[in-house]
Amino acid sequence: MTEPFQAALRWYPIWLRNVRxxxxxxxxxxxxxxxxxxxYLFGLGYxxxxxxxxxxxxxxxxxxxxxxxCASAVNTASFEGMYSAYTRMAVQxxxxxxxxxxxxxxxxxxxxxxxxxxxxxxxxxxxxxxASLLGVVDGGLALLVLPVxxxxxxxxxxxxxxxxxxxRSYDFFLYYFTLVITPMILLSGVFFPxxxxxxxxxxxxxxxxxxxxxxxxxxxxxxxxxxxxxxHLGVILAYLAVAVPLAITLVRRRxxx
Amino acid sequence: xxxxxDHIVVSARxxxxxxxxxxxxxxxxxxxxxxxxxxxxGPNGAGKTTSLRMLLGxxxxxxxxxxxxxxxxxxxAQMARHKIGxxxxxxxxxxxxxxxxxxxxxxSYFGLxxxxxxxxxxxxxxxxxxxxxxxxxxxxxxxxxxxxLTLARALINDPQLLVLDEPTxxxxxxxxxxxxxxLRQLINEDRTLILTTHYMEEAERLCDxxxxxxxxxxxxxxxxEELIRTHIEPQVVELHGPAVEDWVTRQAELxxxxxxxxxxxxxxxMQEEGELVTALTHQPGLRFLHxxxxxxxxxxxxxxxxxxx
Numbered sequence: 185m186t187e188p189f190q191a192a193l194r195w196y197p198i199w200l201r202n203v204r205x206x207x208x209x210x211x212x213x214x215x216x217x218x219x220x221x222x223x224y225l226f227g228l229g230y231x232x233x234x235x236x237x238x239x240x241x242x243x244x245x246x247x248x249x250x251x252x253x254c255a256s257a258v259n260t261a262s263f264e265g266m267y268s269a270y271t272r273m274a275v276q277x278x279x280x281x282x283x284x285x286x287x288x289x290x291x292x293x294x295x296x297x298x299x300x301x302x303x304x305x306x307x308x309x310x311x312x313x314x315a316s317l318l319g320v321v322d323g324g325l326a327l328l329v330l331p332v333x334x335x336x337x338x339x340x341x342x343x344x345x346x347x348x349x350x351x352r353s354y355d356f357f358l359y360y361f362t363l364v365i366t367p368m369i370l371l372s373g374v375f376f377p378x379x380x381x382x383x384x385x386x387x388x389x390x391x392x393x394x395x396x397x398x399x400x401x402x403x404x405x406x407x408x409x410x411x412x413x414x415x416h417l418g419v420i421l422a423y424l425a426v427a428v429p430l431a432i433t434l435v436r437r438r439x440x441x
Numbered sequence: 442x443x444x445x446x447d448h449i450v451v452s453a454r455x456x457x458x459x460x461x462x463x464x465x466x467x468x469x470x471x472x473x474x475x476x477x478x479x480x481x482x483g484p485n486g487a488g489k490t491t492s493l494r495m496l497l498g499x500x501x502x503x504x505x506x507x508x509x510x511x512x513x514x515x516x517x518a519q520m521a522r523h524k525i526g527x528x529x530x531x532x533x534x535x536x537x538x539x540x541x542x543x544x545x546x547x548x549s550y551f552g553l554x555x556x557x558x559x560x561x562x563x564x565x566x567x568x569x570x571x572x573x574x575x576x577x578x579x580x581x582x583x584x585x586x587x588x589x590l591t592l593a594r595a596l597i598n599d600p601q602l603l604v605l606d607e608p609t610x611x612x613x614x615x616x617x618x619x620x621x622x623x624l625r626q627l628i629n630e631d632r633t634l635i636l637t638t639h640y641m642e643e644a645e646r647l648c649d650x651x652x653x654x655x656x657x658x659x660x661x662x663x664x665x666e667e668l669i670r671t672h673i674e675p676q677v678v679e680l681h682g683p684a685v686e687d688w689v690t691r692q693a694e695l696x697x698x699x700x701x702x703x704x705x706x707x708x709x710x711m712q713e714e715g716e717l718v719t720a721l722t723h724q725p726g727l728r729f730l731h732x733x734x735x736x737x738x739x740x741x742x743x744x745x746x747x748x749x750x
Contacts, residue, residue, distance in 0.1 A: 197549035204546065205537040277533035283499055284527035285550035285598075286519045441460065441491070441500035 194287055198295025199302070201278075206303075216263070217303060218310040221256035225249060225311065228375065240377050242406060246322075249315040250402040251374035253329060254336065256311060257304035258394055261337035262365055264300040265344025266357040272296075273348065279439060289436040293345055297428060300341020301334045308333030315405070323407035332404070335420055336397045342427035349434035373398045393423045448475045449508075450602055450633045451496060456505035458491055458657075465491045467657035469505070475601075478624070478634040480644040482736075483654035484744055489637040490530060492654075493606050496635070497522060510602060523551065526595030530606040532587055534579050540566070540590055541575045548597040561597060568623065569593035585616025592623060603627060605636040609643060621647060641737040651736070655744045665736050672739045674699065676714040677732050680707040684726030696720070703746055710734065 206213055225248060233244035240247060272278035279292050308330055315321050347360045371378070371385065372394035378386050389395045396416040403410040449472055456469035466488040473479045481489045494500035496509055498518020507514040512521040535543050544565055548558035566572045569589035574582065582590065588608065595603060608624070609617040624647055628634060638644050644651050645665045652662045661668055669675075678698070680688065685707055693700050696717040698709035709717065714731055721729045 194552070197546070197552075200549065201535070201546050204542065205535075208537060276536060277529070277531055278535060280499075280529065280531075281533040281535075281547070282550055284497060284522065284525075284529065285547070286522045286552065287550050288519055439499075441458070441494065 191291075194291040195295035195298055198282065198287065198292055199299045202296075202299045203302075213303075214310075217256070217260045217307040221252050221259075221307065221311055222314055224255075225252045225315070240379075243320070245318065246320040246406060247377075247402070248375065249311070249318075249320045250329075250405040251372075251398055253308050253311050253315070253333060253405070254372070254394060254397045254401050255369050255374045256307045257333040257336045257397070258340045258365065258369065260307045261300035261304045261339075261341040262344045262361070264303050265296065265341040266348050266351070266360070267354060269296055269345055269348050270351055270354060270357075273435075273438070274351070279435075283439060289439055290432045293342070293428065293432045293435050296345060297338045297341045297431070300344070301336075301338035304337025304340075305330060305334040312405075321405050323404075325404050325407070329401050329404050332397060332400050332417075332420075335417075335424065336393070339393060339420055339424040339427060342424065342431045345431040346427060346434055349431065349438045368392050368394050371395070373402075393420050396420055449473070450475050450510060451479075451635065452506075452508045453492075453495075454506045456492070456495060456507055457503045458488075458495060458500060459503055465657050466495070466502075469657070469659060471652065471659070473633060473635055475633055476628070476631045477649040478628050478636070478647050480648035480651040481635070481637045481654055482639065482641070482644050482651050482740060483637075484639065487654040487744075488657040489654055490606055493604055493635070493637060496604060497525065497527060523598065524601050526598065526600035526603045528588075528591050528595050528603070528605040528608050530610065532591065534587060534590060534594070536579045539576045539578055540571055540582070543579065543590065544594055544597055547594045551598045553598065558597065561599075565593040565596060568596065568626075570619070583616070585612055585619065588612060588616065588620060589623070592620065596627075600632065602633045602635070605634065607637055607639070609638070609640065617643075641735065641740060645736045653740055653743050660743045661739070668739050669734055669736060673734045673742055674710040674712055675734050676711050677734050677738060678709040678711070678714055678717055678721070679730045679732070680709065680721070680727060681705050681729075682727040684724065688724065688727060692720075701746075708738075710738070 225245070229245035229248045236244045238244070282292055283289070312321065312326065312329060316326070344360070347357065351357065371389045372392050374394070378389055396419040400410070400413060400416045402408070451471060451473035453469050453471040456466055457464070458466040469492060481492060483489050491500055495502050495507060496514065498515040498521070501515050509521045510524055512518070514521060535546060538546060541562060544562050545555070545558050548561070566575055569592065571586060571590060571593070574586065579587065592608070609620050612620065621643070624634060636647070648665065650662065650664055651668060652659045653668070654660065661672055663671065685705065689700060689702070689707055693709070696709070696711065698711040698717065701708045701710070711717065718729075718731050721727060
């Protein structure tokens with residue numbers, strides 16, 4: 185009675201399981217993944233925007249919207265790959281249950297990473313929608329922001345799974361958020377451009393995948409010319425290519441004795 | 442049933458597993474035959490759960506060979522798990538889902554189509570006696586209901602082999618009776634069962650064969666009757682009371698019993714108890730209980746009476 189179960193599709197039931205849970209908890213999900221970034225957008229965009237005026241030749245709200253799309257994709261996927269994934273790994277033993285079936289650790293990690301990317305995609309779609317209603321989105325290429333947000337989500341979801349593979353409690357994730365994610369968001373041109381920063385900081389920001397995502401998303405959302413898209417996409421894909429196998433190896437070490 | 446190669450469901454040879462420097466499974470040799478219920482019996486930390494995890498490819502042996510159904514483990518564990526049902530020690534039902542959603546989601550992990558799963562669900566709900574609770578949330582179920590659902594969930598792929606890790610631990614006697622009935626039903630359907638337990642009566646009632654494990658090794662193997670027959674005297678008299686000490690030093694040797702002292706109680710293991718029982722009936726300061734030797738006596742003889750926690 186077992187139908188052929190292609191290795192390439194085995195992530196799907198894991199992803200679908202998370203979709204089903206998420207559907208049942210839509211309220212808090214909407215609030216966290218859409219509501220909070222919108223608060224930043226409105227709060228900073230209108231509040232700070234009055235004092236800031238134009239940034240980089242852009243109205244501050246316009247400048248900020250593209251940054252918030254990216255930062256929110258990162259936050260959403262990181263949260264999913266840490267707090268939620270940890271619950272499934274170490275509290276509800278969902279993954280152990282999956283490992284009693286034909287699924288493997290690789291299937292679980294890939295399913296969870298694609299799920300994290302899906303949540304980022306969802307968050308980015310909502311913010312993009314609101315931003316276009318506010319009239320701060322320019323040009324049909326803006327829809328290309330969505331696949332970038334998805335990739336960014338898969339990438340940071342996988343990195344979060346790497347962190348989760350070491351976690352012994354939820355508190356552990358604060359280290360990563362405080363020491364990695366928050367500094368990265370501040371140094372990636374989300375809230376302000378890096379031009380006035382010292383050269384050293386500007387250079388080191390070039391290794392941050394989020395900085396490259398912002399470099400892709402901002403021109404796409406504002407209709408400005410896109411510079412070196414291959415490089416920016418390449419950096420995100422390079423992180424992804426390292427993070428996924430690393431997460432698989434480390435989660436396997438955690439789950440398989 | 443003749444036990445040829447075709448009838449072997451699990452075959453382990455020299456299986457070994459250590460965590461850091463602590464050896465948990467130490468040269469396990471094991472054969473489980475089709476259609477039988479095989480029990481792994483042992484105190485906490487004996488290596489039972491690790492052995493089961495190795496069967497499923499969830500723990501990798503350091504040494505030895507292992508075949509389950511027609512697959513080499515751990516290499517082909519994913520293929521093998523298509524045909525295995527697992528009831529874990531720890532409850533891992535999905536708390537965000539209803540009873541039916543749990544079955545449906547778990548079935549999807551086997552690559553089963555929604556149609557195939559939906560066809561199986563009514564029978565599984567009946568099996569778990571949860572027909573009326575199809576849409577109930579997991580947190581509203583009692584411990585016994587959760588166990589039954591976990592057992593039904595393990596059948597979603599119509600497995601040939603079921604692996605159950607302490608299937609009735611923590612259940613009250615009524616709930617345990619139902620699980621036993623269901624397990625017997627599965628045995629009668631010619632499925633193979635491997636279970637771990639530390640309940641002797643569970644092993645004695647359900648299992649065709651039992652392996653008693655301790656410190657990662659199998660100490661004895663056979664049917665419950667065989668184990669009792671070969672490892673212990675058939676009659677037991679348990680003695681306690683203020684005069685017990687005095688009696689042991691003065692009279693015990695008269696009755697050819699092998700006596701074991703546990704706290705205030707003396708266990709006399711013997712071939713023929715008639716004379717002793719008659720003598721004890723008129724002893725002031727002594728209470729006694731005569732019974733037939735059981736699996737627990739074998740177990741305690743082989744694994745000792747020390748606490749294991």
